[in-house]
Amino acid sequence: xxxxxxxxxxxxxxxxxTTVSDLPIERLYTExxxxxxxxxxxxxxxxxxxxxxxxxxxxxxxxxxxxMRQFAGFGSAEDTNARFHxxxxxxxxxxxxxxxxxxxxxxxxDDALSRGEVGREGVAxxxxxxxxxxxGGIPLDRVxxxxxxxxxxxxxxxxxxxxxxxxxxxxxxxEGTLQNDILKEYIAQKEWIYPPRPSMRIITDLMAFCxxxxxxxxxxxxxxxxxxxxxxxxxxxxxxxxxxxxAYVEAGLKxxxxxxxxxxxxxxxxxxxxxxxxxxxxxxxxxxxxAHVMRDRFGAKNPRSQTMRFHTQTAxxxxxxxxxxxxxxxxxxxxxxxxxxxxxSLHTDSFDEALALPTESAVTxxxxxxxxxxxxxxxxxxxxxxxGSYFVEALTDxxxxxxxxxxxxxxEMGGMIAAIERGFPQKEIADASYxxxxxxxxxxxxxxxxxxxxxxxxxxxxxxxIGDDVERAQLARLAEVKARRDEAKLRRDLAALAQAASTDxxxxxxxxxxxxxxxxxxxxxxxxxxxxGTYREVxxx
Amino acid sequence: MTxxxxxxxxxxxxxxxxxxxxxxxxxxxxxxxxxxxxxDAGFEVIYTxxxxxxxxxxxxxxxxxxxxxxxxxxxxxxxxxxPRVIELLRExxxxxxxxxxxxxxxxxxxxxxKQAGVKEIFTPGATTESVIAWxxxxxHPRPLD
Numbered sequence: 001x002x003x004x005x006x007x008x009x010x011x012x013x014x015x016x017x018t019t020v021s022d023l024p025i026e027r028l029y030t031e032x033x034x035x036x037x038x039x040x041x042x043x044x045x046x047x048x049x050x051x052x053x054x055x056x057x058x059x060x061x062x063x064x065x066x067x068m069r070q071f072a073g074f075g076s077a078e079d080t081n082a083r084f085h086x087x088x089x090x091x092x093x094x095x096x097x098x099x100x101x102x103x104x105x106x107x108x109x110d111d112a113l114s115r116g117e118v119g120r121e122g123v124a125x126x127x128x129x130x131x132x133x134x135x136g137g138i139p140l141d142r143v144x145x146x147x148x149x150x151x152x153x154x155x156x157x158x159x160x161x162x163x164x165x166x167x168x169x170x171x172x173x174x175e176g177t178l179q180n181d182i183l184k185e186y187i188a189q190k191e192w193i194y195p196p197r198p199s200m201r202i203i204t205d206l207m208a209f210c211x212x213x214x215x216x217x218x219x220x221x222x223x224x225x226x227x228x229x230x231x232x233x234x235x236x237x238x239x240x241x242x243x244x245x246x247a248y249v250e251a252g253l254k255x256x257x258x259x260x261x262x263x264x265x266x267x268x269x270x271x272x273x274x275x276x277x278x279x280x281x282x283x284x285x286x287x288x289x290x291a292h293v294m295r296d297r298f299g300a301k302n303p304r305s306q307t308m309r310f311h312t313q314t315a316x317x318x319x320x321x322x323x324x325x326x327x328x329x330x331x332x333x334x335x336x337x338x339x340x341x342x343x344x345s346l347h348t349d350s351f352d353e354a355l356a357l358p359t360e361s362a363v364t365x366x367x368x369x370x371x372x373x374x375x376x377x378x379x380x381x382x383x384x385x386x387x388g389s390y391f392v393e394a395l396t397d398x399x400x401x402x403x404x405x406x407x408x409x410x411x412e413m414g415g416m417i418a419a420i421e422r423g424f425p426q427k428e429i430a431d432a433s434y435x436x437x438x439x440x441x442x443x444x445x446x447x448x449x450x451x452x453x454x455x456x457x458x459x460x461x462x463x464x465x466i467g468d469d470v471e472r473a474q475l476a477r478l479a480e481v482k483a484r485r486d487e488a489k490l491r492r493d494l495a496a497l498a499q500a501a502s503t504d505x506x507x508x509x510x511x512x513x514x515x516x517x518x519x520x521x522x523x524x525x526x527x528x529x530x531x532x533g534t535y536r537e538v539x540x541x
Numbered sequence: 542m543t544x545x546x547x548x549x550x551x552x553x554x555x556x557x558x559x560x561x562x563x564x565x566x567x568x569x570x571x572x573x574x575x576x577x578x579x580x581d582a583g584f585e586v587i588y589t590x591x592x593x594x595x596x597x598x599x600x601x602x603x604x605x606x607x608x609x610x611x612x613x614x615x616x617x618x619x620x621x622x623x624p625r626v627i628e629l630l631r632e633x634x635x636x637x638x639x640x641x642x643x644x645x646x647x648x649x650x651x652x653x654x655k656q657a658g659v660k661e662i663f664t665p666g667a668t669t670e671s672v673i674a675w676x677x678x679x680x681h682p683r684p685l686d
Contacts, residue, residue: 101565101616105592113594116621117565190567190591231570317570321664354665356647357617430573437574441668450666463647466617539590541577 020275020445021233022435023398029390034397043288043393047383051291053284053396054384055342056307061380067345068370069146069311073098073122074357075470077133080123084138094176095138096146096347098122099156104191106152106525109474119470121357122148126474127518129481131159132166141169145176146221151193153180154202155524158511161214165516177218177267180206183244183416184223187425188230190537193525196417198532202507203248204255207262209508219262220248221269221311227425228271229317231433234282235399237271239406240416240425242289246407247416249298259298263305272334272341273315279334280386281395283341286310289400289407312338313347319354323449324461327351332369339373340386346370356463427540478520485518493517494527501531554682559607561589561598563626566616571643575611578669579676595622599629602638609660609680612642619646624657637683641675643667 017025026033045051048058057063072087073080084095100122102114108126109118118124125131135145140163149156157178164174182199185192192199203220210217224241232240245266252262270286272279290308294300314334319327328351335348348366350358358366374380386392413419420426439445446452497510507528514524560576562569569591580586587605589598602610610630614622619642627640643663646654651662660679663672 101618105565107565113565113592116618116625117616120617185567190569191565229568229570231574320666322666354645356645430577433570434574434577437578437669441670447666451668460648463649537591539573539588541573541580541588 016444019234019278020273020436021235021278021432022439023235023278023395025395029394031390033390033394038393038397040388043397044387050295050303050306052287052307054387056287056309056344060342060383061339061374062383065374065380066339066343066370067094068092068367068374069094069096069345069347070363070367071096071098071148071313071347073100074464075119075123075466076473077123077125077130079119079470081134081136081138084135088138088143094144094146097134097148099147099149100124101191103156103521104149104151106155106193106521108520108522109471109478111522116471118474120466124470124474125156125159126478126520126522127481128159128162128515129477129518131156131163135160135163139169140164140167141173146179147176148179150179150182150185150189151191151199152521152525153178153182154206154508154511155515155521157206158508158515161512162515171214172216174214175216177221178206179221179223179269181220181223181244181269183247183420184226184241186420186535186537187227187240187244188232188429189226192535194528194532195535196420198528200247200251200417204251204257205506205508207252207265208255208257209506210265211257211261215265217265218267219265221267222248223269225269225271225313227429228273228315230429231317231436232429233432234273234275234278235402235406236425236428236432238282238286238289238399239403239410240429241268241270242286242293242403243407243410243416243419245290246293246297249294250415253298259294259300260302260305263294263298263300264302267344268308268310270310270312270338270343271315272312272338272343274318274330274334276333276337277392277395278399279337280341281392281399283310283312283338283343284384284387284392284396285400285403287342288396289403309344311345311347312341312343314338314349316349316353319349319351320447320450321354322454323458324351324355326449327354328365328369331366332373335369335373336377336379339379340384342384352461352463355461357466359462359464423538423540430540481518482520490514490517490519490523494519494523497524498527498530501528555583555585556609556676556680556682557585557587557605557607558676558680559587559589559598559602559605559610561593561601561610561612562591563589563593563595563598563612563622564614564616564618565592566614566618567591568615569613571615572613574669575613575643575672578673579611582673582676584676595625595629598626599633599635602630603633603635606683607638608683609639609641609676612640612644614642614644614646617645619644619654620650623654623659627658639680641680643672 047055101117222245224237228237291306294306350362350366352362493514500510576588641661
């Protein structure tokens with residue numbers, strides 16, 4: 001057992017040196033790891049210029065800090081409206097809306113499947129009446145709004161447009177982001193209505209409508225976040241998200257749009273997990289791949305089509321219910337990675353989110369974490385401070401290569417929609433998440449407070465409670481709206497929407513007519529089902 | 542796989558478990574990992590897939606003659622959905638099918654859910670081994686009809 005004969009300096013701890021996604025990491029990186037052909041001008045360039053590896057702006061955070069955009073939504077439209085006003089009064093310029101699960105699934109609050117879920121994880125919206133309250137007193141010409149909604153995104157967006165009409169705000173002045181990324185729903189988040197192909201038709205209708213009528217609106221936030229939360233590796237997150245982006249561009253082109261008309265309005269959304277350098281390398285590789293894809297594959301000329309703007313959220317799945325204050329440290333490391341990765345906006349998770357929706361004091365610590373990084377740590381003083389590190393550049397190149405290999409496989413299958421239909425990304429993610437869980441269970445990957453440094457007798461953490469009164473009040477309001485609307489006119493509008501679905505007319509104006517007459521999210525969604533069908537997943541274990 | 546007592550009781554059979562996702566919640570990472578881990582541990586596992594109502598889960602549990610139902614709920618609707626499944630099992634005379642589960646569930650809710658008849662709740666960070674060990678110790682084959 002003695003290692004007296006072995007010089008101390010050459011011994012290593014008997015563990016695998018790998019990233020959280022299991023990429024092997026060497027003891028030391030040197031110039032040799034970059035390979036003989038590595039060229040700074042080709043691989044890195046200058047910030048604000050192709051291929052944007054070091055950042056999309058020439059001044060980055062010296063010009064403008066990232067937007068601190070905390071996602072919020074709970075209870076009734078009144079509750080969330082009050083929170084919006086509070087945030088705006090305290091200097092926030094953008095809103096980010098979380099909807100409840102029934103709304104995300106295109107179900108009304110009075111549907112049998114909605115029982116127990118109304119207003120629980122976000123705000124409940126059934127009709128324009130709820131949106132009028134949600135955005136009551138908020139000047140939509142001056143506030144940008146992000147809405148996290150996918151399957152019924154077009155319906156909710158039409159309600160937002162109808163609120164703007166009532167405020168006499170021209171649609172061309174509206175600014176904001178619709179998540180509207182249906183492909184990652186089939187892959188990861190699992191909140192869908194129709195099968196992929198008709199869903200893509202609604203998205204291209206929306207892109208076409210916005211390029212004419214709402215030109216400042218970000219039409220899709222192509223999201224890797226949920227893919228990672230479902231258990232993917234960093235490379236899978238990057239590859240599947242970019243493959244989704246490629247599918248949206250192809251759909252736009254197929255619908256007759258020109259690439260530079262809609263691509264500048266596409267943005268991205270990534271996860272920032274525990275492995276610091278892996279995340280930074282992933283974000284740098286993401287910008288470089290997208291720049292090449294847009295310029296070389298799709299011939300985009302506008303630099304805004306080639307630049308990947310992205311939002312980042314720290315990894316909810318990395319938070320532990322045990323010793324929850326430890327999560328503050330995790331979130332700090334993850335947020336720092338997002339900043340060094342060059343994010344445009346950031347949401348930091350609260351330490352109590354493995355237990356419940358966050359309390360106000362936990363949300364405050366999360367926001368303060370961003371402010372400390374921005375204003376105390378000094379990391380914003382210079383652009384891409386890790387650029388040129390042998391390790392970071394080698395890891396960026398490795399992640400880029402691995403992601404491109406996945407994208408090539410997906411292209412060979414006929415693109416992401418075909419890959420989803422055969423369950424490819426779903427199976428890859430399920431395998432990766434099971435592999436990781438086994439590593440955690442065996443202790444090969446450490447989770448502090450969970451499989452190492454545990455203790456019994458923890459103090460209880462205060463959590464946020466949402467009462468049942470929200471559901472009762474929402475049901476009462478929905479019944480009242482249904483009783484006072486012009487039913488005959490709504491039926492005609494819904495029939496016209498259904499009729500339009502079987503033609504190639506743009507559906508958005510038909511949806512707008514229905515929501516103006518207080519059609520519900522479920523009524524509009526179901527009107528398209530006879531033509532579009534519904535989606536059922538074949539579960540992959 | 543061996544289980545205490547397995548060798549000498551000839552009519553004993555493999556445990557049959559239903560892993561269910563009930564409600565609109567699409568977070569199925571945990572449910573799928575648990576289903577796979579229980580299967581790899583030698584149990585017979587049926588996974589319901591997503592977006593099931595309590596009625597659908599209970600109908601499947603009875604039809605498949607399972608010994609226990611394991612529900613995964615991350616939507617905050619656990620205080621409605623767990624008791625509803627237990628209530629429906631009782632109504633159908635299948636109260637001997639045990640119900641346990643996991644998800645984002647605060648401590649104070651765990652106590653009231655146990656009072657409502659949920660056998661155990663696992664929260665984020667629980668290992669698959671701890672779930673398997675708990676199942677071996679606490680879930681037993683129901684007598685065959």
